Amino acid sequence: MNIISYIFFTFVIVGTFFAILRIYLGPTAPDRLVGMSTMTTLTTVLLVFLGYFFNRYVYIDVALVYAILSYIGEVSIARYLEGGI
Amino acid sequence: MILTIIGAILILISSAFLFLGAFGIYRLPDVYNRLQAATKSTTLGAFIGIIGVGFLKPEWFLKTLIIAGFLFLTNPVSSHAIGRASCLRGVKPYSGTVVNKTQEFEECRSTKKE
């Protein structure tokens, strides 16, 4: 089970690196927003799996709060890009 | 024991999907292609991974199902908002993905006449 955990951490952290690279060199503003959206989804899965890795039940609430609230930020930036807020 | 094996296999599949989605973010040439890689592959990977944690610990299954349901509802809505905003802003699609059959037909006919 330990080997699977480290494989998962390696893949997710390399994926976060690609998303940060897209935030750095995206030519337009929606590109950067796509990178941000990918990073929030990866982070939610990482938080749930770290809750399993530390074996605590209470830690999963953070992932629940993050999954609800990251939606508001992305939709507000998208509405700003569209023109009316 | 069988639940542990199922959960481990689900988590390996989910890590492959998440890595391929993030690699598509880096590799594809356009906003719309990147958005497709981001929303489809990453949503499926997140869903499978969170359900896999629920299989590994069967007493946590209800809360993981709630988190997966929230991701499954909110992620397509936000990606649709991003696509609509970039379309209304006038971001041009990548020239390899645009299909214009009449222009191709005219070019073909004009070359055949000569």
Add this chain to the structure above:
Amino acid sequence: MFIISLLLIIFMIVLAIITIEFNDLLKAVISSGGVSLIASILFYILHAPDVAMAEASIGAGLTIGIFVFALRRTRRWEEEEEDE
């Protein structure tokens, strides 16, 4: 776990440099959201889930929303350098 924390701290420093250096303000708002996200993971790894929850809710939802409202009222620096 030490190597994961080290990589996350390096990513956080890179995002903070992006936030400060660039000229477009919307870029800075998105990058500051990323900084708050990685800070939330680091609090989580240090076994402080309540601080991580507060950091996630404030940094992800409220700060980005309020910055975008302020950006709507003032202006985004797009006139000097062409971004599109």
